Amino acid sequence: MPRAPIPAPMRQRRKEARPQELLDAALALFVEKGFAATRSEEVAARAGVSKGTLYLYYPSKEELFKAVVRESIGTKIAEGVEELGKHQGSMADLVAWMLREWWERMGLTPAGGIHKIMLSEARNFPELAKFYDDEVIVPSCALLAEVVRRGVASGEFREVDPDTAVMVLIGPVLHLVLHQHSLGACGIDAGPKPEAGKVLELQLELMFEGLLNRPRGERTPAFKGQPSA
Amino acid sequence: MPRAPIPAPMRQRRKEARPQELLDAALALFVEKGFAATRSEEVAARAGVSKGTLYLYYPSKEELFKAVVRESIGTKIAEGVEELGKHQGSMADLVAWMLREWWERMGLTPAGGIHKIMLSEARNFPELAKFYDDEVIVPSCALLAEVVRRGVASGEFREVDPDTAVMVLIGPVLHLVLHQHSLGACGIDAGPKPEAGKVLELQLELMFEGLLNRPRGERTPAFKGQPSA
């Protein structure tokens, strides 16, 4: 068998970029196959390095996993809080903006997979689950609950328990995100699965207006729906 | 608790129950730790048999996994279809009944974990994912979509795309189910997590009536909420 002249395996020194490359590779694989079913060598290969290099940056597969979760969470929540302060319009519009924003940041980026892996691995990594809950779940829910609370206070919303309402509001978005990384990624396009955008808009409409047909039917003026779509 | 009157030779009784005991053990562990992280010996131990015995009933861990999924799905959907035919009241009440029923059958039994493991393992077992989609997801959604369709047709519901509406309707329930088997099972009870029952009832109320406060506020008579609780 004639050897290729030099396939240039080309050892590259890129100390700066490696951690991020490894985290990206690991995130993708952990989301796709789960933590236990992902082999460390695969992560390295996908990041374009050898097995050994992975261990230069993360001392074990488990630490790599934790780093993936920690890194992916970042400062996203903080941005939401800021936006909340600036907002001028109705609370209904703010809720709508938040859910749409969430979808765009979680549903349409690989970071959304984080939620899937936390779901799968929470019981294997309780400390990490706690971290995720503290850093992501609780602040996110608190943010949304605060908006609901204001809406109720101003009379814009009916009297509901804000924390309970949050559970209802986020359910469909999370469902979409999770589906996208599991069944939705299997090439299963069984029949009439509606696309995410439509689901989100309908959720907003139903959530604010209700599913039931009203006698006079005119829309409550406080909610205007999506600007242009 | 009065003991069963037939003590019957333990060994004899056990033999027939073995497959089910193994499936139960496997389901619990797969839900808790995931497929790859569950050792076959653990499954056997939890079922009270030895490692070798497991292989007497299932030729491999993978086949055991498939059996767990297939078995847990069973005939639940069929029951729903039957119920649908018998139903007399409004479509709103039927939707409410279906979601509550679903919660009771999925959320409050170990079978609910099936959805979690399918989410986690779908991409590792695409044929199984297809099977799950065909046997569970599609029929369930179709059932609910049919109810919505009828409600729209009769004028009880406003004009919505039934398939899209289904996505909105099941989101919160699925979210509750999944949460229960992941973060919720870690002893993380961070702050104001509302209990599932309240979430479900609020979802139904919001879903039908909308979150927005209405000037005259009287409830649409078609939806009556939960009978007594």
Add this chain to the structure above:
Amino acid sequence: MPRAPIPAPMRQRRKEARPQELLDAALALFVEKGFAATRSEEVAARAGVSKGTLYLYYPSKEELFKAVVRESIGTKIAEGVEELGKHQGSMADLVAWMLREWWERMGLTPAGGIHKIMLSEARNFPELAKFYDDEVIVPSCALLAEVVRRGVASGEFREVDPDTAVMVLIGPVLHLVLHQHSLGACGIDAGPKPEAGKVLELQLELMFEGLLNRPRGERTPAFKGQPSA
């Protein structure tokens, strides 16, 4: 390449015998190559089992090592104590008997290698070194020191510090034991290396009588040397 018909790998079930077989194999290899340079698979192979079987009995290479040391030490010291009580003759004869006995039990059996591996690995396994010191070194030395003490008390020996004398007495024996497992095992028979038996007898003679020629030269009657050889 024509396959041998069936080389009969013959899985044997010998739960009882395994631990000892593994310990024997491990002792031999640790003595020969040291702990770090011995591969666990080699140990298994020498014991006639597979890699995996080793880990069925010892959870790690390190634990195997500890077991080897602990097991090889056993009750040898206790036997010595017993013998000491029974002894009738002079203390010089008793010392001679003890050193000869020690040589026969340590120098001529694989257990002697234990001393070599403790020497090599003491600083890598300090707790084990402590154990060895407590269980072997200290009792052995105390035993010999007691004999010396009695000899001094009875006037048979000159006034010496018993603990110091013990160090002098055991030096040559240990040297022989160690040499046997290191340079002596390399096929190095450089020139005039005297055999161990002769060294031991000469040591006894010198130790008791001294190297210096005495004018009148008659032997001190208390020490009779080796019975017949």
Add this chain to the structure above:
Amino acid sequence: MPRAPIPAPMRQRRKEARPQELLDAALALFVEKGFAATRSEEVAARAGVSKGTLYLYYPSKEELFKAVVRESIGTKIAEGVEELGKHQGSMADLVAWMLREWWERMGLTPAGGIHKIMLSEARNFPELAKFYDDEVIVPSCALLAEVVRRGVASGEFREVDPDTAVMVLIGPVLHLVLHQHSLGACGIDAGPKPEAGKVLELQLELMFEGLLNRPRGERTPAFKGQPSA
């Protein structure tokens, strides 16, 4: 402590010292942990250079090991031979001087560890063991044997086989040296371990005079014991 007067460009000075610094670091670590358990990076770090630099001076860990052994042996034997020629007093004094000298050069300097590592690694490096035997063991023993031979010839010593006598003479010293680098270095100071100096002096006394009490008890005048201590 007055500083050396020549500050000299650090880099320059270092360059020439590197090999020795590496050998010193390697010796210390090999003695402490053994050859296999010592990582080359540790050696480099202790010598204050990087991993790569080590390989600039020694092509492999094994060659480094050989260099350590070769270098530590050096010309010590030659010095002994020279001294032997110059000596005027009795052979007993010469033997005493040699053993004390040996203790001071082996026992009280890191070079003594060489004997420990040769013991541990002899069977893994037979050629090196041969080298050590040829260059160190055989000449040392021959030297001592020659002294004994002269003592016997002159009638100062009783009739003994010189080579056998040598084994007896060096045993306790070697034991002390080895102990110091193994159990003795573990912080194990179990009870009445006498200090090395005392052991050596007692050995000399016993070796020459014998342990047994003599009726008239007067010392043989040929041996004078340690000059001042």
Add this chain to the structure above:
DNA sequence: CATGAATGAGATTTCATTCAT
């Protein structure tokens, strides 16, 4: 049927060595 000791392929991790900078 049931068991659990035994197996060995394969996963994780280490570390001597190389080589681009």
Add this chain to the structure above:
DNA sequence: TATGAATGAAATCTCATTCAT
């Protein structure tokens, strides 16, 4: 020269599966 990031062979250890009892 000196560095240390990168490599990959090799070691430790795991666990799905087999099979003698």
